[in-house]
Amino acid sequence: MALLQIAEPGFAAAPHQHRLAIGIDLGTTNSLVASVISGEARVLRDEAGRALLPSVVRYHAAGAQAVGCVAQDMQSADPHNTIVSVKRFMGRRLADIRDAARQPYRFVDTPGMVSLDTAAGVKTPIEVSAEILRALRQRAEAAVDGDLAGAVITVPAYFDDAQRQATKDAARLAGLTVLRLLNEPTAAAIAYGLDNAAQGVFAIYDLGGGTFDISILKLARGVFEVLATSGDAALGGDDFDRAIVDWLCALLGLGDLGAHDMRLVLTEARRAKEALSGKIEVRITAVLSTGRAIDVPLTRKTFANLSRELIARSLKAVRKALRDACLGAAEIDGVVLVGGATRMVAVRDAVRELFRREPLTDLDPEQVVAMGAAMQANVLAGNKAADGEWLLLDVSPLSLGLETMGGLAEKIIPRNSTIPTARAQDFTTFKDGQTALALHVVQGERELVADCRSLARLTLRGIPPMVAGVPRIRVTFQIDADGLLSVTAREQTSGVEAHIEVKPSYGISDQQIAGMLQESCGSAEADMQMRMLREAQVEARRLLDATSAALHEDGDWLLEQVERLHIEAAMHALGEVLETGGADSLKPLKASASALNHATGEFAARRMNASVQRALTGHKLDELAA
């Protein structure tokens, strides 16, 4: 238990200011940025008034690049260097990309993650995504006129660690501070204000350009719980474009299309698909590089047939999610449609039929995710008073803490804390002149470190040498909403700092968590006894150390011979109990420690006065001692 000292005025942290925060939907096909302005989530538009930024980057030979519509326009003309749907490659290896052969890119099988060879050199998907994010950041900075506090970036619920990490890296590369990654379906639910309802179970059906996500969210007392997620990381509007192209090739007997023609036909197919959301029939027209002209009608009915299998795949995932959540379709209180591809009539029909209810479509399905992300960013940036408006999205499954003296685990973030969260505790040095502090981060419910799981170690170095107990080392545990733990240790007077990021749930299965919890319940009593003994032992050792150091330093001139003997006798007695005492030596240990404490009372007071004297007239005293 650290005791407080009085600080000089003005040490308090500056009060909150309003901080601009944005939400970014980094989509496979289109990306958007939104921000809460005057209390309302708004999608930010470019100079031309466009909300959607096509997620397309084109690299030129000179190392320059274009992003968005300008790049998209060159898709057919320069397919090798115009990267579309880069999100599909984030955090993936070449071997993971099913349809690599059908892509117009020159893939490079770089370790860890695939890269793309372009006119401007080899680019990783992270770099390509960073270009998109940078364009959005610039758009936001122009719109809100100022510096950004940070961004919430959405990712499909399906994204694994590598993909999430790649997204974060891209944001960092684009100069953005990531407040958190948010699952796209959750963002959509927030945008629809479903969090304002008293309670309910909602299904979020998100069919974008390249990914399909279905999430079953349960809302209770303002807290969203993800009951189940399912989906298909390789199913989206693009696949419907491809289905049209396949149909076209079969119908017209087109052989292998080159990269250029493929891009051209795909673009026409997409146009036809989108038009069919408003019309019964469209014509697909194009002139191939061979000079061959295509002009084919496509009806909504034919398109529905071509789509059937793809839509069925999405419904299969929906049923799986419902099964995982142990719910029937009839128990869903609302269905939200997200993603441009949910504009397709056949998709809406299929969803309506499955859930037997009209899905929510009031908000633009392409914008809802960015809007929800903006709302979340606004909260995370601290613009909303902490009046219970926190969106409590997740909890930490096990307690997180630090190893303290004697192998005890000091819990800093208790289990079931809602995340994101941050907790700080102050520690100090144990020995005089100690310049480094080793911290051991552990996870688990048990009192002894040996029974917990070790997560990480970090060392704070460069602590200025001071008397034991004087340095104030603030250790901050922060779990972001992605479940990533970071630990920062900072010595308050000198400002030296150490930092480490830990992945707490990495490698621990739910079953292991359950096991660890059970163990801790069963042994709580024994743990408590053990903890008290260990604590007493640590305290005793500390007392002995400190006393002998104090005797060594000041004993000669502050103590009479008898006083000194008295203290030494008490030290000896305590040392004895410490050496020989077994598991039930708690009582004698405490008694001896308190006896020593008592014996040193007067000595401590004299030292205190002396040190004050020293501080006041330090110079003189130094000379005296010399």
Next chain:
Amino acid sequence: MTITLSDSAASHVRKFIDRRGKGVGLRLAVKTSGCSGLAYALEFADDAIPDDLSFESKGVTVFVDPKSLTFLDGTELDFVREGLNEGFKFNNPNVKDKCGCGESFKV
């Protein structure tokens, strides 16, 4: 609404202010640490701030801003010795849950 000092806290504060050579009292505050924890702040006060409330306890003037007071009402500031360390300790009746060091707490 009250904040008090124990005898030993009061005598130490008086002594510290004396030694420091300036100061009109002590300022207590509660700072948010991170997004869920609260932490105490203990500072010398060189002058009164308009909105602050002040309390007299055993010859020491204690200043508290209104927001912090809601977390601190009824608190007694104590000065204790633990082992060879001496320092201040908050006995705060509002605290429901605190960390081991007693500096970060929840109400």
